[in-house]
Amino acid sequence: SLCSLPYSFSPTFTPIKRIVFMHPGDFTPVCTTELGEAALRAEEFTKRGTKLCGFSCNDSDSHKGWIKDIEAVTNGEVKFPLFCDPNRDAAAKLGILDENLKDAKGLPLTVRSVYIIKPDKTIALMMTYPASTGRNFDEIIRVLDSLQLTANNSVATPVNWKQGEDVIVNFPLSNADADEKFGKDGYRIVEVPSEAGKVLDKNYLRYTSAP
Incomplete structure (x- = not known):
């Protein structure tokens, strides 16, 4: 009731x-x-x-x-x-x-x-x-801020994220898709040992500014 x-x-x-x-x-x-x-x-x-x-x-x-x-x-x-x-x-x-x-x-x-x-x-x-x-x-x-931000923007929020801080490019997006969505200079790739020397369609850790 x-x-x-x-x-x-x-x-x-x-x-x-x-x-x-x-x-x-x-x-x-x-x-x-x-x-x-x-x-x-x-x-x-x-x-x-x-x-x-x-x-x-x-x-x-x-x-x-x-x-x-x-x-x-x-x-x-x-x-x-x-x-x-x-x-x-x-x-x-x-x-x-x-x-x-x-x-x-x-x-x-x-x-x-x-x-x-x-x-x-x-x-x-x-x-x-x-x-x-x-x-x-x-x-x-x-x-709540994270849920609302990530709902339609193809991004995720990293550990301890707070409003206004950089976010992570969604893992399912290829680098080509990320180029199209954020611009080639609109995100940064974090180099990790497991990806060194490999030809990849996407890097798994990429940061961009919060939309």
């Missing part, structure tokens, strides 16, 4: 990227800091064309009371919706219940996961954390 919070939200994902935060439970310390951080940084997601929503096995009254705590502690205004699944119907179908993490009634809680949903309603990325570890929002935003 959907919480009766003071904003509208369709239970069906629209053709806009969304980030869904599964949290183990309301009125818990780690989740409070996470949802507060999401509220404080909501504008960063909005400018990337991404909508946020939360999900747990609590009801709407619980969510409404907890939101007051989140806003008081973090000074962030929670404007995104929180799904309610007190009967655990949706959580069971999604396979996101942690049988090793249970509430006072002995019922399993949802895992601490992040889902990034593509416009075609498929999952682009899923990150799952132990209940004792809060999520890193810098990393979530970094991954």
Whole structure:
């Protein structure tokens, strides 16, 4: 079911990227800091064309009371919706219940996961954390930037990449294709021992400026 919070939200994902935060439970310390951080940084997601929503096995009254705590502690205004699944119907179908993490009634809680949903309603990325570890929002935003940049540009992002840094030419592209797409001087080849002296249609490590 959907919480009766003071904003509208369709239970069906629209053709806009969304980030869904599964949290183990309301009125818990780690989740409070996470949802507060999401509220404080909501504008960063909005400018990337991404909508946020939360999900747990609590009801709407619980969510409404907890939101007051989140806003008081973090000074962030929670404007995104929180799904309610007190009967655990949706959580069971999604396979996101942690049988090793249970509430006072002995019922399993949802895992601490992040889902990034593509416009075609498929999952682009899923990150799952132990209940004792809060999520890193810098990393979530970094991954979102990478997914959006690489979706249609024939590039990939290397280790520790940040927005504005050089990217990698997609491996499937031959050098001839890379010449056509980026220009002969538009990318650089990294020489590696395994390719020395070989005639290749493509080098596997090539960098170019971010589109």
